[in-house]
Amino acid sequence: GAGVSQSPRYKVAKRGQDVALRCDPISGHVSLFWYQQALGQGPEFLTYFQNEAQLDKSGLPSDRFFAERPEGSVSTLKIQRTQQEDSAVYLCASSMMLGGETQYFGPGTRLLVL
Amino acid sequence: QQQVKQSPQSLIVQKGGISIINCAYENTAFDYFPWYQQFPGKGPALLIAIRPDVSEKKEGRFTISFNKSAKQFSLHIMDSQPGDSATYFCAATLNSGAGSYQLTFGKGTKLSVIP
Numbered sequence: 001g002a003g004v005s006q007s008p009r010y011k012v013a014k015r016g017q018d019v020a021l022r023c024d025p026i027s028g029h030v031s032l033f034w035y036q037q038a039l040g041q042g043p044e045f046l047t048y049f050q051n052e053a054q055l056d057k058s059g060l061p062s063d064r065f066f067a068e069r070p071e072g073s074v075s076t077l078k079i080q081r082t083q084q085e086d087s088a089v090y091l092c093a094s095s096m097m098l099g100g101e102t103q104y105f106g107p108g109t110r111l112l113v114l
Numbered sequence: 115q116q117q118v119k120q121s122p123q124s125l126i127v128q129k130g131g132i133s134i135i136n137c138a139y140e141n142t143a144f145d146y147f148p149w150y151q152q153f154p155g156k157g158p159a160l161l162i163a164i165r166p167d168v169s170e171k172k173e174g175r176f177t178i179s180f181n182k183s184a185k186q187f188s189l190h191i192m193d194s195q196p197g198d199s200a201t202y203f204c205a206a207t208l209n210s211g212a213g214s215y216q217l218t219f220g221k222g223t224k225l226s227v228i229p
Contacts, residue, residue, distance in 0.1 A: 042219030056212035101215040105157035
């Protein structure tokens with residue numbers, strides 16, 4: 001079946017703008033993760049959803065970052081008042097397992113803040 | 115504090131050779147160790163994974179060796195091919211206590227396999 005999809009694939013924002021990044025997980029996957037990958041680095045955990053419940057948001061770097069998954073499928077990561085240090089690839093991963101030990105990643109959204 | 119240290123940062127291997135990437139971890143609570151392969155412009159793809167009660171796992175040309183006492187694990191790619199050229203990430207996970215198995219990644223190894 002289809003894998004994890006993310007949109008847009010590329011986003012350019014002016015500093016101070018708000019952005020919204022979308023993730024469509026694999027159908028039926030209960031666990032959904034967001035990660036941030038800086039250039040030349042490994043992904044870093046941002047937040048975790050089990051169905052519609054956001055159980056772990058310990059990795060969100062500031063209160064400008066907000067994520068939701070209102071119906072337990074599609075998720076949106078929103079960044080308010082973007083800063084240059086927010087420039088990165090934002091990866092979504094989903095898992096059929098509660099807790100999400102085995103995760104399948106989408107292609108990511110590359111965000112550039114000017 | 116970097117919980118998973120990966121080396122080397124880059125690796126060049128001749129076609130047909132063996133590629134070896136090493137990782138070391140600090141947190142003994144980690145209980146699942148996956149390796150991911152990432153091509154430019156793509157998301158990481160799960161290659162192979164191991165649990166700490168197993169010393170070795172092999173899938174095709176890919177083998178993980180795991181040394182629990184040394185808190186180290188490595189990926190071996192046998193008969194390396196140009197199509198294996200990618201960035202490889204080791205990772206480790208544990209139940210965060212908030213119900214999630216968030217992945218902690220190494221910094222990655224860029225592998226180039228030359229003909």
